[in-house]
Amino acid sequence: MAVDMRLPTVIKAMSLSVSAADRKDMVVPGDVITSDTGFMRGHGTYVDEDKLTASVAGEVQRVDKLICVRPLKTRFNGEVGDVVVGRITEVQQKRWKVETNSRLDSVLLLSSVNLPGGELRRRSAEDELTMREYLQEGDLISAEVQSVFSDGALSLHTRSLKYGKLGQGVLVQLSPSLIKRQKTHFHNLPCGASIILGNNGFVWLYPTPGQQEEEAGGFYTSLEPVSLSDREVISRLRNCLLALAAHKVLLYDTSVLYCYESSLQHQNQNRLHWPTWCLQGNGLVLHARSVQTLKVNR
Amino acid sequence: MATVQVSEAEKVYILHGIRDDLRVDGRGCEDYRHMEVETDVVSNTDGSAKVTLGHTAVLVGIKAEIGKPRPLIPNEGYLEFFVDCSANATPEFEGRGGEELGTELSNILYKVFNNEHSLDLRSLCISPGEHCWVLYVDVLLLQCDGNLYDAISIAIKAALFNTKIPRVHISSDDEGGKEIELSDDPYDCMRVNVSCIVTLCKIGHRHVVDATLQEKACSVASLIISVTHKGVITCTRKVGRGSLDPESICEMTEAGRRVGKALHSPLIKLLQQEESLGKKRQKVGFLG
Numbered sequence: 001m002a003v004d005m006r007l008p009t010v011i012k013a014m015s016l017s018v019s020a021a022d023r024k025d026m027v028v029p030g031d032v033i034t035s036d037t038g039f040m041r042g043h044g045t046y047v048d049e050d051k052l053t054a055s056v057a058g059e060v061q062r063v064d065k066l067i068c069v070r071p072l073k074t075r076f077n078g079e080v081g082d083v084v085v086g087r088i089t090e091v092q093q094k095r096w097k098v099e100t101n102s103r104l105d106s107v108l109l110l111s112s113v114n115l116p117g118g119e120l121r122r123r124s125a126e127d128e129l130t131m132r133e134y135l136q137e138g139d140l141i142s143a144e145v146q147s148v149f150s151d152g153a154l155s156l157h158t159r160s161l162k163y164g165k166l167g168q169g170v171l172v173q174l175s176p177s178l179i180k181r182q183k184t185h186f187h188n189l190p191c192g193a194s195i196i197l198g199n200n201g202f203v204w205l206y207p208t209p210g211q212q213e214e215e216a217g218g219f220y221t222s223l224e225p226v227s228l229s230d231r232e233v234i235s236r237l238r239n240c241l242l243a244l245a246a247h248k249v250l251l252y253d254t255s256v257l258y259c260y261e262s263s264l265q266h267q268n269q270n271r272l273h274w275p276t277w278c279l280q281g282n283g284l285v286l287h288a289r290s291v292q293t294l295k296v297n298r
Numbered sequence: 299m300a301t302v303q304v305s306e307a308e309k310v311y312i313l314h315g316i317r318d319d320l321r322v323d324g325r326g327c328e329d330y331r332h333m334e335v336e337t338d339v340v341s342n343t344d345g346s347a348k349v350t351l352g353h354t355a356v357l358v359g360i361k362a363e364i365g366k367p368r369p370l371i372p373n374e375g376y377l378e379f380f381v382d383c384s385a386n387a388t389p390e391f392e393g394r395g396g397e398e399l400g401t402e403l404s405n406i407l408y409k410v411f412n413n414e415h416s417l418d419l420r421s422l423c424i425s426p427g428e429h430c431w432v433l434y435v436d437v438l439l440l441q442c443d444g445n446l447y448d449a450i451s452i453a454i455k456a457a458l459f460n461t462k463i464p465r466v467h468i469s470s471d472d473e474g475g476k477e478i479e480l481s482d483d484p485y486d487c488m489r490v491n492v493s494c495i496v497t498l499c500k501i502g503h504r505h506v507v508d509a510t511l512q513e514k515a516c517s518v519a520s521l522i523i524s525v526t527h528k529g530v531i532t533c534t535r536k537v538g539r540g541s542l543d544p545e546s547i548c549e550m551t552e553a554g555r556r557v558g559k560a561l562h563s564p565l566i567k568l569l570q571q572e573e574s575l576g577k578k579r580q581k582v583g584f585l586g
Contacts, residue, residue, distance in 0.1 A: 239324060
């Protein structure tokens with residue numbers, strides 16, 4: 001039983017030595033981007049007295065004559081092919097509404113999910129009535145974006161065995177701009193847990209499933225108690241993710257793993273130290289290491 | 299209260315974790331989250347404190363005024379509470395959405411603090427039946443992530459530590475009326491020491507201190523206990539829709555007494571450390 005109280009400290013801004021070529025063009029709302037009238041204005045900009053001004057905080061992107069500002073902290077803007085982790089908010093006729101941290105709730109149509117047994121048949125009225133038996137309000141799913149509606153809402157599908165309803169685990173909600181786009185978003189980490197880095201900022205941590213459960217396709221959720229060692233790994237990973245997000249480090253499997261490895265030094269002397277370590281500040285070490293790996297990968 | 303949705307499988311995971319004394323963020327069942335306390339943040343109050351408990355942030359401001367004591371209790375001062383749930387915390391609190399939660403919180407605060415065992419209300423009396431100190435306590439919820447009662451009580455304790463109530467001398471002047479004189483010496487003042495509130499949530503067969511919103515969604519009932527630094531329980535209240543077994547109430551009360559008693563000394567030590575820094579203290583405030 002422990003109580004950890006401190007006086008608040010000012011978080012010092014980290015300054016990394018980045019070369020001028022690497023430094024991106026950052027603007028805040030109200031900054032004048034250019035006074036040249038020859039440019040077309042894109043998203044995130046507006047014209048104020050013949051000057052192109054930014055309306056959001058982010059980096060300036062220029063494609064020929066089009067200037068737009070891509071915001072750093074924004075709701076999830078999905079594109080076709082993105083992997084998302086979402087929570088069911090409503091069960092409607094022939095579709096589910098899924099919350100994915102975007103401007104509108106995403107849509108999961110009944111025709112876009114796999115039926116039990118892998119049958120390929122036309123969905124009947126009975127299927128509509130038993131929708132709630134498969135996915136209820138509050139359930140978590142992993143899905144892929146199939147298309148984008150004209151109003152910006154995403155249409156999801158779970159037509160693969162790796163997507164579907166998620167079982168026991170921990171959900172961490174972060175900003176979508178911190179998740180790096182990669183070939184695969186499903187990772188089995190060597191430390192003993194698995195992770196799904198959804199493009200919408202929702203990260204799902206779960207115990208690595210055994211061999212026999214991989215064929216289920218999301219219909220069978222195991223409610224067996226998870227072992228204590230797996231739980232410790234998942235808790236540590238969760239704290240690492242929150243620490244990385246607090247220091248604005250790009251999240252992908254390697255950065256999460258590096259953070260986990262450096263956190264292992266703070267063992268169970270006092271369990272309470274992991275969260276405080278995370279929030280207090282090995283940020284500089286982690287950031288430097290991540291920058292190094294990015295340079296190596298180029 | 300701001301609620302989060304939790305799926306069935308997540309609830310099972312949380313329940314089994316609590317049974318094994320390892321919560322989702324690695325804490326034990328009786329551990330608090332990381333806490334940050336700062337006093338003297340609002341300049342136009344007599345005492346103020348800002349407490350951050352995990353992601354819950356609470357700001358308390360205290361103004362001390364001389365008023366008339368309550369007719370039924372003429373030789374005690376009293377506290378007046380007002381809880382404001384700011385829309386900063388969650389969009390549900392916009393407009394009049396936060397009113398229900400605010401009145402519920404202030405009702406419980408009245409019950410806990412207008413009780414002679416929680417704090418010494420007689421020390422707030424100046425002259426019985428005529429003058430007493432009235433402390434107006436304003437609570438502002440900035441961020442809501444579970445466990446509001448504990449954060450509010452710690453903030454009230456810190457703000458009261460920061461409030462120096464001057465000693466009052468009553469002299470009768472020539473016409474027979476009473477004159478109130480506040481002491482000129484800035485060090486001639488008194489401080490009020492109050493109890494702390496501990497919230498215990500019943501999840502499964504065990505109880506948990508400092509529950510997050512996810513854990514709150516898995517619990518059926520909670521027990522709110524107010525404990526002084528000597529370990530005396532001054533007020534108990536049960537909240538929530540579920541029922542509690544009398545045996546579990548006894549267990550939870552004992553745990554609450556233990557946890558509450560251990561909460562006072564680190565807090566007082568921290569506040570004394572902050573006070574000893576004096577002018578050298580780097581004020582963080584809200585833009586840290």
